[in-house]
Amino acid sequence: MDAELTPRQTFFNLPPDKQQRVLEAAVQEFSERGYQQASINTIVSRVNIAKGSIYQYFDNKKSLFLFIFHQAISIVRQMLKHVKKESQGEDFFTRVKKSLLAGVEFIDKHPALYRIYLRILFERDSPLREDLLQAIRLFSREYLLSLLEEGQERGEIRKDIDPTLAIFILDAALDRFLQIYALPHLDPALDLKKKEGIEEKIDGIVTLLRHGLASVSGV
Amino acid sequence: MDAELTPRQTFFNLPPDKQQRVLEAAVQEFSERGYQQASINTIVSRVNIAKGSIYQYFDNKKSLFLFIFHQAISIVRQMLKHVKKESQGEDFFTRVKKSLLAGVEFIDKHPALYRIYLRILFERDSPLREDLLQAIRLFSREYLLSLLEEGQERGEIRKDIDPTLAIFILDAALDRFLQIYALPHLDPALDLKKKEGIEEKIDGIVTLLRHGLASVSGV
DNA sequence: CCATAATATGACCACCTGGTCATATTAAAA
């Protein structure tokens, strides 16, 4: 338990651009190879520092990884908090749409960070994996739940539905959409490469979630 | 290109129970640690054979992995083919429900195989990863599409919906459901551990997909 | 019983990993 989970002071004393180069190289490597396969050797050689140096900045591989991951989480939290605030008063499905668009924006800005999330999702050996994932899920579900409840109060959402199930479907669809956006080969049919079509696709999906698939619209 | 993608004859000459022990140990290891991290040393020591022996059975690690993976795919194909045939003539949403139940059954029977699928999903370094995933996706989408089209012909499904989007949502929800079933910690709220509740949960989800979330059911 | 083919074995190889540490270099303080 000696190891710190934050960088050492030495790291923060570095010139900011050097800090950034180190972090960028690490993010790149973790996103490309996952936690276990990521190589400290590769990182230091990419950023052109000696191997020993990175151990002046971080206690070990785990500490470097966790620092990056927590940074990413905090970016996402801020983004969603922002969307929620800005869209206050708007229709539930509009808010869902805007949240999804924010997700797309995040991936555009930080594709490697999103990749790291995807990797940790199914790499059993990432450190603190379960804790990290649960933190994300919990936040995501709380976020959607608050939107949903507001929607129910306004009468936009049926009141008899089980919020757990509704959130399950929303979460699944949103998550998958972003996954496909980041890794298009996952679903060649839903072609999200061309920017213009995306908003229409989102509209279509939200509409389906709204009205359902069935042709007879009764109970 | 010397390497074969199938076991060597020697493997098939083995007593069947030995074949099975080898495969089971390999499945176990790949499911626990993914492709790259899986250790041939661990496999041979678990099945109590010498390291050299496994290279009498398979050309290399990749060949062993692919053999297992293809076996798994073929099991899934058979299961879905069976469900589709057995449920012919039934309502679209009932068929979706039964397909999902078949998925649950598969995970119960072959939990490690399903884990391997989950791992390959986001491990960039699995061999032939993209090919394997595309094969799965294609099959899954074709399967759902054929159900959907039959449903549209019967008038159970609105005819104006974009099949690509509908399948996207269905696929996302089904896939996620199974993921949570296999890895409950992914969604502690949707608690799928107790067997009795599952069918109700599936019913609830299918109903939501059917009628949508909105309270006013117009266009 | 012998000869031949099939199978089993584990020491060994080159390579890579995360991490260490004595030493060299640079910066700051006196």
Place this chain on the structure above:
DNA sequence: TTTTAATATGACCAGGTGGTCATATTATGG
């Protein structure tokens, strides 16, 4: 300039990997 503290360096370590191969063991059939 001299002293002291901070930082940079890369050879080195123990431990792991996938894969090989000469040799030993077993099975087969004449």
